[in-house]
Amino acid sequence: MTADETAVPPPARARAGRWSAQGWVNVMLLGMALLLCVSAVTGATALQNTAEVSNRLADQISPARVEAERLQAALLNQETGLRGFVITGRDEFLEPYMTGRQAEQRSMGEIRRLISDGRLLRELVEVERRTALWRAQHAEPMIALIREQGPEKVGAAQVEAGREAFEAVRAALEAQNAAWTRVRDDARADLEQSRVVRDAAFLGILTVLLFAIIGVAVLLRVVVFRPLERLGAASRRVTGGDFAHHVDTGGPADIAALSHDMEAMRERIVAELEETRLARQQLEEQATELRRSNAELEQFAYVASHDLQEPLRKVASFTQMLEQRYGEQLDDRAKQYIAFAVDGAKRMQVLINELLTFSRVGRVTREPVTFGLEETVSMALRNLTAAAEESGGRVEVGTLPRMTGDRSQFVMLWQNLIGNALKFRHPDRAPVVRVDARREGAEWLISVADNGIGIDARFADKIFIIFQRLHNREAYEGTGIGLAICRKIVEYHRGRIWLDTGYTDGSRFFIALPVTDEEEETGPSGGEPAVAEPQEGAVAGL
Template sequence: MSAGLRAWSLRRRVVALLAIVGVLLVGLAVAEASLAERSRNQVDALLNQTGPLRVQSQELLNALLDQETAVRGFAVSGDRADLGPYEAGVRQEQDVIASMRRLLNDYPQIGGDLRQVETRADEWRRAVAVPVITVTEQEGTAAGQALVTQVARQQFDEVRAAVDDLQAEIFDARESNAREARRSGNLLAVLLIVAALVVVVTGVLLLLSLDRTVVRPLTELAQHVRRVAEGDFQHAIPGSGPPEFVQLADDVDAMRRRIAADLAEVREARQRIEWVNSQLQKQAEELTRSNRDLEQFAYVASHDLQEPLRKVASFCQLLQRRYAGQLDERADQYIAFAVDGAQRMQRLINDLLAFSRIGRLTVGFSEVDLNKVMGEVAGQTEAARQYADAELTWSELPVIQGEEPLLTNLLANLVSNSIKFRRSDVPSKVHVSARQVGDEWEISCQDNGIGIEPEFADKIFVIFQRLHSKDAYPGTGIGLAIVKKIVEYHGGRVWVDTDVSEGAAIRFTLPALPEDRAAAGESPDEEATGAQATETPDGVPDGSPERERERERAERTEEAPEGGRTGGMRETVG
């Protein structure tokens, strides 16, 4: 291989070879197309001209024979009905001749023979057929038979001979077309064989060229790379073959040098990672032990701690009832403090146990009708509402996937919280409603109470976080923390809407059922609803700290089963 050709890139070599082959194949394709067109024309002539002409010439002969037979039969019988084949034969002869003339544009010799047949047939009818018919009708069958002589038969034989000449000419034209079609087909086959040979030779040349310029250099490069991959990072990688492979070998060798330079850092990083993994393993084991300790603590809190605490509370209450007024005022006050502390301690332990059981003791998700849940909540909070003269109402609520006891606890905490933080100057009103926003149901619990300041909107969901003293508003400060944990366990999020005109509005989301999502997708108001949800889906402006915290909480929340079907109930409980 010359130095100039060796300097060609692999692409240039392949393009040059393919260009040569392409020119050859294009030339062969043009010749084949010309032969194919010629063969098609010949086959068309064979099928659409000479073939039909041959059949029609036989039909023409049959029509003439019918005429001759009918004339002789009429001369014998004298029955006019025997002339029916003669008249039909005349019509068929005219039709066949007209049809044949439409096919004779390329065959003038056959056209001349057809005219000869037509002339002979007309002469026979004038000289024989018409006189026989006329004489038979006027003078009888004997006179008619007398005209059917040997001369009359010879005249019809001339007609038949003219038809034979016509058929012979048509046969010769048909054979000529067939020979030309076979010749064109043979030439086309030869050209196809030549094209196949060109393709085969090109393939062999391309295979040999690829083996020499691609496979061998790549095999050598792979051997050198394999040595480096086995750990010999100091082995140089030379290049050979086309310029692209030489450049590839240089790039791989540069990568080898970088890998060798970075190997020490990689080993050091691996050692650090192994140390970190060991620390993580220790922390995981410590977390496992801590979880076991927490479970043990929950058991102790629910059994062992409750028993002495009940004794303390019981005996303090006995002291309060038996010795009330018998000791001085300070002693009565101390005993009251002890009773209140023991009772608060019991409430704290019970609330803490309820908080720890959320998501740990599960009965599985099922379809829950929130309208039914609100009926249970109304029963649970009836005493508190009667005491506070509070009114509880709710709109039509959906059906969602969840745990009914937890959802009952969720709504009961929200309603109780709204009743607790009421205003003294107006009757308390609590309303629960729902609306679908995208793939979620947004449920709101709104009241006309004292409200929540915006700066405390996030603090109220922290466990044991209180914004007021226990003397002003009783409670352990864990209710809204339980609400938040239940909502997140169901795959939703909860927040305080600070844009309401009065009172407080706590909103949370729950995933909608698939049928509700489909219905929302087919709703004509979907576009308007989606625009509203994009602008202010929960009353919190985009870009605000509250919005960012909600997004972080939503990303950390595991996806819960989807669901939500609107219930068909609306009830007011006063």
């Protein structure tokens, strides 16, 4: 094997000497085209030959034979008129003779125009010669004699000689008629023969075309359809799960190339499946590690909610006890320091609780249920009763849709958003919060708007970051984690939340949540817009 042969892949060397299916089809089409051309030429030739013979018989021989019969009738009329004129000497008996001569001239001219057969022309010339001889030697002299001297001057011998001369004309006419009969019979035989040849040609063409169609069908079956069937069976076998089945159908070069490509695709799929299996195995290992890590986080959350808060409670309690027991011995600065320590311990407890809540969003969840958002807003408002009473505000709730998810997290969402609206109120007016929803395509767009102090557009993204505060603790209490919890809740439910920076009458938040199948069937949760009556509870601050 040479170096060049080694460089060519085995399938390429196998296909090098093969014709492609397109090549076979081109050859078949070329053969069919040549066959159709030959068939067309053969059929056209047979039809033309039949048409020529038929036209010759219909347009030449038959009309010429009719003119020959008219010629014979014209000559007989001349002889009859001459005979009557000889007997009576009256000019009216000479009328058929004169009209016969005119008809004779017309018929002879028409016959010469229609025929070109030398044999028939010779017969016509013979008739013309004998007719001219009869007329010149007998008919015209007798007519002239009778007109000059009367019919009694024509002798019987002269009449008999004229009759014998016309008998020669009759013999020439009979010979001409016999020639015309032979020509007609020959033409009919030629026409019948051409029809037989024509029918045989068309039968042969149909037979050849039939065998050509059968040959094309067999060739397509062998060259194209059978390899494609093998290729389809191999692909179905691989699709059925037998990825080890080798795809090799043979056949023309392009189909063989297609099978080679499918074999390469099968090998790639097998390799991808193996990689997927390894990735799934690695993913399962990572999931196991993640479950272990989540368990540790659960343990950490337990420690944060219990063990870490216990020392803080002790610090706050004992510091307060220290102030109560030794308060008379402490100056104002010492009491201020004790107050700072107690406040720091309490704020640390609140911060730990908020961090615990933030960590549990999306991690510690209940089974998803379908519920009305108005129901969760009402539950949140019951928790915000104290804040609403303190601020003197009111919350208006429009028609909200039904959702599928974690009910308690949505209660937390509204509690944070509405609580912030009540807390960051404008000093010159009572807070009013409006919760509305509308359908936009495949999403519910929910808005929470208030008439408070508003938020600068520069901080539209910052407010959703944990521990990011826009005001100091002396102005507004809170940990700066509420809106971060809101964003986490919304994103857990495959939604989006953002600040409407174009709203200038306070602050307005938009929440986009996907419409579920159950919501498509049931629609919004219904109910007229209402002014909620918030009740007892707390709110997470910015």
